[in-house]
Amino acid sequence: MAALTEEQTLIKDQATSWASAEAPVSKFRAMRNEGAEVGFAELTWSAMVEMGWTGILVPEEYGGSDLGYLTFGLVLEELGKQLAASPLFASAYVGATALLLAGNDTQKSSHLPRIVDGTEIVTLAVDEGPRHAPARTACVAKAAGDKYVLSGTKTLVLEGMSATHFIVVARSAGSVGDAQGLSLFIVRADVAGLSRRPMKTIDSRGYAELSFNGVEVSDADLMGPAGQAGEVLDEVLDRARAGIGAEMLGVGSQAFAMTLDYLKTRKQFGAVIGSFQALGHRAAELFAAMELARSCGEAALQEIDAQSNSVAKACSLSKAKVGDFLHTMSNQLIQIHGGIGMTDEFDAGLYLKRARVLETLYGNQAFHRDRYARLLGF
Amino acid sequence: MTTSADLDGFRAEVSDWVQTNFPSALNGFDLGADSPSEKGVSGEFRAWRQALADKGWGTPTWPKEYGGAGLSDPEAKVIRREIAKAGAFNPIPPMTGMGVTMVGPTILEYGTDEQKAKHLPGIASGEVRWCLGLSEPNAGSDLASLSTKAVDEGDAFILNGQKIWTSGAHISQWCGAVVRTDPKAKKRDGISFVMLPMDQKGVETRLIKLISGASPFCETFFNDARADKKDLLGDLNDGWSVVKRLLQHERQSQTSAPAAVKIDQEPLQEQAKRYVGTLQDGTLADPDLRLRIVGNLMDAEAHKLTVSRITAEAKGQVKVSAAASILKNSMTRVAQTKAELTLEMMGNQGIGWEGEQFSDEELRSVRDWLMGKAMSIYGGSAEIQNNIISKNILGLPETTQQG
Numbered sequence: 190m191a192a193l194t195e196e197q198t199l200i201k202d203q204a205t206s207w208a209s210a211e212a213p214v215s216k217f218r219a220m221r222n223e224g225a226e227v228g229f230a231e232l233t234w235s236a237m238v239e240m241g242w243t244g245i246l247v248p249e250e251y252g253g254s255d256l257g258y259l260t261f262g263l264v265l266e267e268l269g270k271q272l273a274a275s276p277l278f279a280s281a282y283v284g285a286t287a288l289l290l291a292g293n294d295t296q297k298s299s300h301l302p303r304i305v306d307g308t309e310i311v312t313l314a315v316d317e318g319p320r321h322a323p324a325r326t327a328c329v330a331k332a333a334g335d336k337y338v339l340s341g342t343k344t345l346v347l348e349g350m351s352a353t354h355f356i357v358v359a360r361s362a363g364s365v366g367d368a369q370g371l372s373l374f375i376v377r378a379d380v381a382g383l384s385r386r387p388m389k390t391i392d393s394r395g396y397a398e399l400s401f402n403g404v405e406v407s408d409a410d411l412m413g414p415a416g417q418a419g420e421v422l423d424e425v426l427d428r429a430r431a432g433i434g435a436e437m438l439g440v441g442s443q444a445f446a447m448t449l450d451y452l453k454t455r456k457q458f459g460a461v462i463g464s465f466q467a468l469g470h471r472a473a474e475l476f477a478a479m480e481l482a483r484s485c486g487e488a489a490l491q492e493i494d495a496q497s498n499s500v501a502k503a504c505s506l507s508k509a510k511v512g513d514f515l516h517t518m519s520n521q522l523i524q525i526h527g528g529i530g531m532t533d534e535f536d537a538g539l540y541l542k543r544a545r546v547l548e549t550l551y552g553n554q555a556f557h558r559d560r561y562a563r564l565l566g567f
Numbered sequence: 568m569t570t571s572a573d574l575d576g577f578r579a580e581v582s583d584w585v586q587t588n589f590p591s592a593l594n595g596f597d598l599g600a601d602s603p604s605e606k607g608v609s610g611e612f613r614a615w616r617q618a619l620a621d622k623g624w625g626t627p628t629w630p631k632e633y634g635g636a637g638l639s640d641p642e643a644k645v646i647r648r649e650i651a652k653a654g655a656f657n658p659i660p661p662m663t664g665m666g667v668t669m670v671g672p673t674i675l676e677y678g679t680d681e682q683k684a685k686h687l688p689g690i691a692s693g694e695v696r697w698c699l700g701l702s703e704p705n706a707g708s709d710l711a712s713l714s715t716k717a718v719d720e721g722d723a724f725i726l727n728g729q730k731i732w733t734s735g736a737h738i739s740q741w742c743g744a745v746v747r748t749d750p751k752a753k754k755r756d757g758i759s760f761v762m763l764p765m766d767q768k769g770v771e772t773r774l775i776k777l778i779s780g781a782s783p784f785c786e787t788f789f790n791d792a793r794a795d796k797k798d799l800l801g802d803l804n805d806g807w808s809v810v811k812r813l814l815q816h817e818r819q820s821q822t823s824a825p826a827a828v829k830i831d832q833e834p835l836q837e838q839a840k841r842y843v844g845t846l847q848d849g850t851l852a853d854p855d856l857r858l859r860i861v862g863n864l865m866d867a868e869a870h871k872l873t874v875s876r877i878t879a880e881a882k883g884q885v886k887v888s889a890a891a892s893i894l895k896n897s898m899t900r901v902a903q904t905k906a907e908l909t910l911e912m913m914g915n916q917g918i919g920w921e922g923e924q925f926s927d928e929e930l931r932s933v934r935d936w937l938m939g940k941a942m943s944i945y946g947g948s949a950e951i952q953n954n955i956i957s958k959n960i961l962g963l964p965e966t967t968q969q970g
């Protein structure tokens with residue numbers, strides 16, 4: 190665990206006890222069983238707003254507490270342990286980050302305070318195909334006087350059914366595959382020509398598919414200069430990746446804790462199964478991998494806070510290493526629990542399913558190994 | 568001994584027969600996913616099953632008198648191949664639950680003539696489905712620690728206790744169960760293997776839902792359930808040797824590609840090209856995924872070659888043996904890795920649960936991926952297979968494992 194400030198320790202402790210008391214995995218299961226279309230429980234979300242977590246990244250002038258990314262990561266990790274579902278990450282983390290990095294003063298002052306008080310849910314709409322590939326954006330923004338017309342689709346938009354606003358990545362120049370020519374627009378969810386449909390995924394969280402049919406947005410909705418959003422988008426995505434990494438550490442460490450507990454209690458052949466060397470060694474290796482993953486995950490958040498110039502590398506390292514750990518860990522969670530692990534009634538399956546979605550979001554391990562190599566110049 | 572010329576003749580005969588008898592209405596029918604009644608092909612389905620059963624080709628190596636065709640392993644392989652080549656399928660093994668793969672072969676070895684005549688024909692024709700009551704809440708890998716009791720009551724045993732993970736118990740007519748018949752004997756010495764009808768007052772099943780959303784298995788409760796003494800398989804209190812054999816058959820049945828792998832399935836690399844795209848030189852646009860896919864293809868090839876080599880060394884009559892542990896684990900690894908790679912390759916499309924944004928193929932891949940996690944758990948977990956390899960093949964001593 191990174192060396193924390195007093196304030197960070199306080200927030201982490203608050204998140205730990207709140208999540209286990211008020212948003213335990215049983216609540217997530219109940220929400221899933223009800224089939225809530227938005228993919229979270231309203232009360233869980235409003236409690237988070239009340240505790241001020243929506244303001245962790247937001248400067249005081251916009252109503253936030255400006256505590257930084259590592260602090261937010263601590264909260265995400267604790268929520269990850271319980272699979273607590275809410276738009277916190279999509280809106281107060283990714284949405285706020287996009288506004289902070291790419292928004293102008295008017296956009297910041299109109300949206301950030303509302304993200305903080307929970308009246309707006311602002312989420313990023315980037316991917317269009319099966320893989321995370323911002324350069325493959327085909328959604329077009331056509332300039333028409335002081336307006337732009339958006340046409341295209343977006344898929345797997347986080348919290349897309351509850352969102353009040355989308356930050357949409359669209360192409361104002363170049364062609365599919367081109368990293369240049371992208372623009373960011375902030376678009377109201379109820380604008381004419383925009384329709385959304387829920388997507389039902391294995392992790393039972395809220396996603397939407399968006400379709401833009403000649404959606405008109407104004408100059409004022411453009412974030413930053415037209416056609417030049419590529420670089421800032423990358424910065425936003427890196428922060429998102431580091432945040433996902435924090436949640437993944439939570440999901441993985443909980444999976445480890447459940448497994449360790451089972452190794453110590455389940456008896457077969459007259460002994461606790463953890464006494465079989467094959468499993469003891471496996472637990473030891475998982476633990477070591479978790480420690481290495483944690484270092485990478487926390488370092489990414491710290492580098493963001495320090496505004497270092499190797500944020501991109503740190504974030505790809507985090508997504509790849511934490512992803513590898515979570516992949517193995519979630520499989521072992523099932524394997525070591527034997528038959529019980531295969532049942533829907535036991536929580537292991539919920540962690541496995543969330544794990545695979547987190548691995549996919551904003552680039553899987555392969556994507557980030559490739560990117561890391563590129564960043565190293567080969 | 569069948570010569571290869573004989574086999575060629577046989578191949579032509581089988582091929583002709585399948586062409587003539589496989590109803591065209593069943594073309595494209597997916598045995599794993601489709602139901603004959605929903606597809607409106609119940610009649611054709613029944614006719615095809617019956618035609619196979621009449622030939623004894625649902626269980627070709629079983630003796631003719633018990634519904635088989637008395638054929639050799641190489642001949643059985645020809646039948647399997649020709650059926651697959653024609654885009655047909657053999658519905659009899661899956662229709663019998665554990666009947667064809669596990670219970671049948673064990674009855675053939677341990678059963679009395681009376682038991683064989685009573686139980687085998689129903690399995691060979693696909694009409695009687697069997698489940699297996701082995702596992703209990705406290706007896707999983709350590710099967711011999713089971714506690715379901717059977718008390719001698721003259722003509723029958725009266726069973727009391729709980730079984731768990733009994734696949735298909737709710738739709739089976741018969742159950743093969745291990746029970747404790749001598750509570751005073753050492754763990755492995757007081758167990759017997761009994762066969763009992765599921766349709767009786769003393770048997771109750773409760774469905775358990777799996778992480779894949781399906782509910783193929785159950786908790787099964789015996790409350791004064793009756794098993795006819797005539798249906799004791801093997802000797803009284805010698806059930807452990809029956810079960811050991813049964814489990815070898817189970818392992819054996821899990822060493823080759825699962826029936827779900829269809830002959831016309833698009834290879835992983837071709838699917839990957841669609842989802843991931845290619846570079847100018849035609850290679851997959853994701854080089855990391857590309858190497859892992861090729862690694863999986865190589866593992867699959869190595870597995871296949873090993874199956875062939877072991878078969879060749881055994882001169883076409885593979886005996887269930889410790890080699891099955893090697894093959895079960897390698898088969899499992901290939902299948903589970905392939906499922907993971909499929910999911911990864913599909914990216915956002917590979918995490919769907921339901922809904923029209925995902926194709927049937929994508930949704931099926933997800934369910935298969937989840938269901939596939941069980942392969943390394945049932946039939947003796949991957950760890951237990953490794954214990955068997957180290958003990959029975961390598962001769963290493965048991966250290967931590969007692970009992």
Ligand SMILES: Cc1cc2nc3c(=O)[nH]c(=O)nc-3n(C[C@H](O)[C@H](O)[C@H](O)COP(=O)(O)OP(=O)(O)OC[C@H]3O[C@@H](n4cnc5c(N)ncnc54)[C@H](O)[C@@H]3O)c2cc1C
Pocket residue numbers: 455456457458462465467468524525526527528529531698699700701702703704706707708709731732733734735784941944945946947948949950951954968
């Ligand atoms: C889909 C499915 C279908 C099934 N169908 C049937 C069925 O039809 N009938 C039936 O009777 N049973 C069935 N089973 C049960 C299956 O056989 C058991 O789940 C299996 O034997 C493992 O037992 P367990 O679940 O109690 O796990 P445990 O035995 O508790 O094992 C837990 C973990 O410890 C490991 N372990 C245990 N002992 C050792 C050791 N000595 N050394 C190293 N590692 C060890 C295991 O490998 C596993 O990872 C089914 C299971 C599944 C998942």
